[in-house]
Each structure stands twice: as C-alpha cells, then as structure tokens.
Amino acid sequence: xxxxxxxxxxxxxxxxxxxxxxxxxxxxxxxxxxxxxxxxxxxxxxxxxxxxxxxxxxxxxxxxxxxxxxxxxxxxxxxxxxxxxxxxxxxxxxxxxxxxxxxxxxxxxxxxxxxxxxxxxxxxxxxxxxxxxxxxxxxxxxxxxxxxxxxxxxxxxxxxxxxxxxxxxxxxxxxxxxxxxxxxxxxxxxxxxxxxxxxxxxxxxxxxxxxxxxxxxxxxxxxxxxxxxxxxxxxxxxxxxxxxxxxxxxxxxxxxxxxxxxxxxxxxxxxxxxxxxxxxxxxxxxxxxxxxxxxxxxxxxxxxxxxxxxxxxxxxxxxxxxxxx
Numbered sequence: 001x002x003x004x005x006x007x008x009x010x011x012x013x014x015x016x017x018x019x020x021x022x023x024x025x026x027x028x029x030x031x032x033x034x035x036x037x038x039x040x041x042x043x044x045x046x047x048x049x050x051x052x053x054x055x056x057x058x059x060x061x062x063x064x065x066x067x068x069x070x071x072x073x074x075x076x077x078x079x080x081x082x083x084x085x086x087x088x089x090x091x092x093x094x095x096x097x098x099x100x101x102x103x104x105x106x107x108x109x110x111x112x113x114x115x116x117x118x119x120x121x122x123x124x125x126x127x128x129x130x131x132x133x134x135x136x137x138x139x140x141x142x143x144x145x146x147x148x149x150x151x152x153x154x155x156x157x158x159x160x161x162x163x164x165x166x167x168x169x170x171x172x173x174x175x176x177x178x179x180x181x182x183x184x185x186x187x188x189x190x191x192x193x194x195x196x197x198x199x200x201x202x203x204x205x206x207x208x209x210x211x212x213x214x215x216x217x218x219x220x221x222x223x224x225x226x227x228x229x230x231x232x233x234x235x236x237x238x239x240x241x242x243x244x245x246x247x248x249x250x251x252x253x254x255x256x257x258x259x260x261x262x263x264x265x266x267x268x269x270x271x272x273x274x275x276x277x278x279x280x281x282x283x284x285x286x287x288x289x290x291x292x293x294x295x296x297x298x299x300x301x302x303x304x305x306x307x308x309x310x311x312x313x314x315x316x317x318x319x320x321x322x323x324x325x
Contacts, residue, residue, distance in 0.1 A: 012160065014027075014155070014156030014157040014159070014184070015184070015186075015188045016184045017157070018155075018156075018181050018182065018183050019182070019184075020177075020178060020181050021120075021153055021156060021177040021178050021182060021212075022050060022051050022178065023051055024155075025050070025051055025052075025118060025175075025177055026050070026052060026054040027051075027160070028159065028163040029052060029054065029055045029088060029118075030057075030059075032163060033062065039085070040063070040080055040085045041062065041063050042066055042073050042080075042090070043056075043065055043073075044068060044070045044090075044091035044096075045065060045066070047090075049092070049120065049121065050090040050120045050121075052090050070095050070096060070099045070100040071102075073100070074089060074103035075103055077089040077115045078108055086114060086167055090118045090119065091119065092120060093121055093122035093123075093135035093176060093177075094121070094132070097137075097138040098137075098138070104172075108172045109146055109147040109172055110146075112147050112172065114170055114172070116167070116173045117174045117175065119135070119138065119174070119175070122135045122264075123213070123263035124263065124297075124308055125180040125301040125305065126179050126296075126301075127179065127180065127298075127299065127300055127301045128299065129298070130296065131296045131298070134296035136264055136295070137264075137265055137268070139152065139240060139268065140264075140268025140269055143268065143273065145172075147172055148173070148174055148241065149172070149174065149194060149239070149242070150173075150176070150239070151173065151174070151194070151238055151240070152175075152212045153175070153176075153211075154186060154212060155183065155184050156182070157188075157190070158186050158190070158192055158238060161191065161192035162192055165193070169194060182213045182216060183216045185215050185216050185236070186236070194242070196239065196244055197209075197237045197238070197239070197244035198235065198236040199235050199250075200219065200222075200236070201233045202233040203230075203232040203254070203255050205225075205231045205232060205255055205257065206232045206233070206257040206319050207233040207234075207251035207255045207258055207259070208221060208232060208259045208260075208315060209235050209237050209248070209251065210235070210262065210270075211236060211238050212264075213263050214261035215234070215261075218234045218261050218315060219234055220312035221316050224313070224316045225316055225320075230319060230323060235251060237274075240269070240270055240273055243273050243277060245277055248274060249281065249282055256284075256323075257319065257322050258278065258287075259286070259288075259315060260286065260287075261289040262289070262290045263291075263310060265290055265292075266288040266289075266290040266292060270290075271289075274286065285322065287319075290310070292308075296308075
C-alpha cells in the first residue's frame with residue numbers, strides 16, 4: 001500500500017485537475033474494465049494516443065487492435081455488441097466520424113446497437129498535426145444520425161463521469177475528446193446526466209452556451225464582462241443530442257442575447273443545434289463562436305485558438321459589440 005501522498009496522486013475522479021480529456025478517458029476506461037467484465041475495447045492502431053493502451057495492458061483478452069481499418073472496427077464493434085458485450089471503439093475524431101460514417105449509420109444507428117464511439121484529437125487544439133487531423137465537422141456528422149447520442153465533456157472530471165454513464169446507456173453514443181490539457185471547471189458535487197446541461201448561472205444580459213474547452217473560455221468571459229457592467233450567465237451544454245431544451249428556454253427568456261461557444265464549425269454543431277431549437281420555440285438574437293466555414297491549420301493550440309477567434313476575449317468582443325447596438 002502506497003503512502004498517503006501516492007494515494008492522493010493516484011486519485012482518478014480528476015476533480016480540480018487540469019488534464020487532457022483523452023487522458024481522463026484512458027484512466028476511466030481501465031477502471032470501468034475492472035468493474036464491468038462486459039466492457040471490450042477496439043482501437044484503430046492509435047491506442048497510445050487515444051489512451052486505450054491502459055485498458056489493453058490491464059485486459060489484453062478484451063482489447064482488439066483493428067489496425068488502420070476504421071470501417072472494420074465499427075463493423076466488428078457492432079458484431080461484438082450483439083454478443084452482449086459493451087464495445088468502446090476509439091480513434092482520432094476525423095477518422096472515426098469521417099472514414100467510417102457509413103458503417104456508423106448503417107450498422108450502429110439503423111440497428112440501434114450498443115456501441116460507444118469515443119474519439120480523441122478533435123478540434124484545432126490537436127495543434128501541429130494540422131488541418132488533415134483537426135476534426136471541425138464531427139459533431140455535425142454524428143448529430144444528424146437518428147438514434148445517436150452526442151456528448152462533448154468540458155474537463156477530466158466530467159469525462160470520467162461521462163464514460164461511466166454511457167456504459168450504462170443502451171444504444172450508440174459519440175463522445176468527443178481532445179488532445180490538449182483543459183482547465184478543471186466543473187464543481188466537485190457535479191453529477192453528469194445524459195441530456196442535462198449544467199447551469200453555472202443565468203445572466204440578465206447574455207447567456208453563453210458552451211461545451212468542451214470553451215466552457216473555460218466562457219467562464220473567463222463572464223468575469224471580464226462583469227467588469228464592464230454586463231451580467232453574463234454560463235451553461236455547460238455537454239450533451240448536444242439530446243439537447244436540454246428546458247434550460248435553453250430559461251436562458252433565452254431571461255436575457256437579451258444567446259452566445260454559443262464551441263471548438264467546432266459553427267455549421268451543424270452546438271451553435272446549429274441551439275439556433276434550430278430557439279428559432280422555432282423562442283426567437284432571440286444568437287451569436288455563434290466557433291470556426292467559420294474553413295479548415296484548421298498547423299500551430300500551437302493556444303495560437304490556433306486566438307487565430308480562429310475561440311478565446312474569452314473573442315466572446316467578450318462579440319457580446320460588447322451587440323450591447324452597443
């Protein structure tokens with residue numbers, strides 16, 4: 001038995017810890033494997049990067065390296081689910097959602113198979129790997145599919161809870177994770193539920209609906225806006241599908257402006273989902289923060305976030321410009 005300090009270091013709920021969501025996934029998956037013998041894991045020759053290697057080391061008989069063959073991985077995961085197992089299939093987001101989209105649609109969603117797609121290396125914070133590896137369209141591709149649940153955790157603590165929760169859910173799920181470390185934002189008493197957003201607070205002037213790494217930026221923006229006399233609320237919409245429409249209506253009815261913030265294209269992602277719902281149920285001005293109709297680029301994550309307008313300062317600028325008008 002290790003020392004008290006060692007035990008503290010080994011704590012795996014990630015509350016208050018700045019970690020990459022892919023790292024939280026690897027740890028959560030290995031722990032889940034201990035508790036649930038039905039869990040099996042598939043990877044497309046990227047287990048070191050997706051962190052499924054932790055599961056592979058602990059449970060080699062329940063891990064399948066499918067090689068660079070994403071379509072085969074999805075088909076195999078679907079087949080395994082029919083035996084009563086709970087497959088988690090992982091690779092980079094661009095390959096999982098793009099290269100294997102037809103298999104996801106036809107095999108998993110159409111038949112409502114119990115497969116969990118957990119993709120890493122999403123968004124521009126993939127960094128120097130550049131546009132070819134930066135999925136900015138994956139949420140849109142998954143959100144359009146009938147039967148599919150779509151989740152984008154905000155930090156390591158929420159990621160751990162998401163993995164535990166989706167293992168209990170019956171049906172296909174897409175979980176979007178990142179490569180870079182993200183700040184801890186969720187409170188220690190937070191409990192993730194599919195389809196339920198987390199309300200940090202509701203603002204009188206503007207409410208910022210964010211997910212993933214942009215929740216941290218939204219919270220920073222809230223503090224900056226308060227110094228300018230603007231009352232801003234922040235909501236973590238980690239489940240994009242099904243959307244928490246109840247909290248969206250509350251936010252829209254309480255403020256003058258809704259801002260969405262995501263590390264994804266403004267087309268078809270969180271901004272699209274929020275706009276679609278509110279335009280039909282409670283029309284209100286909406287501003288979408290995200291990448292425009294463009295590909296990513298090579299650079300350091302922080303540099304790219306600034307280049308593509310995904311910072312707290314960009315949220316503040318958007319809100320203050322609206323308020324002046």
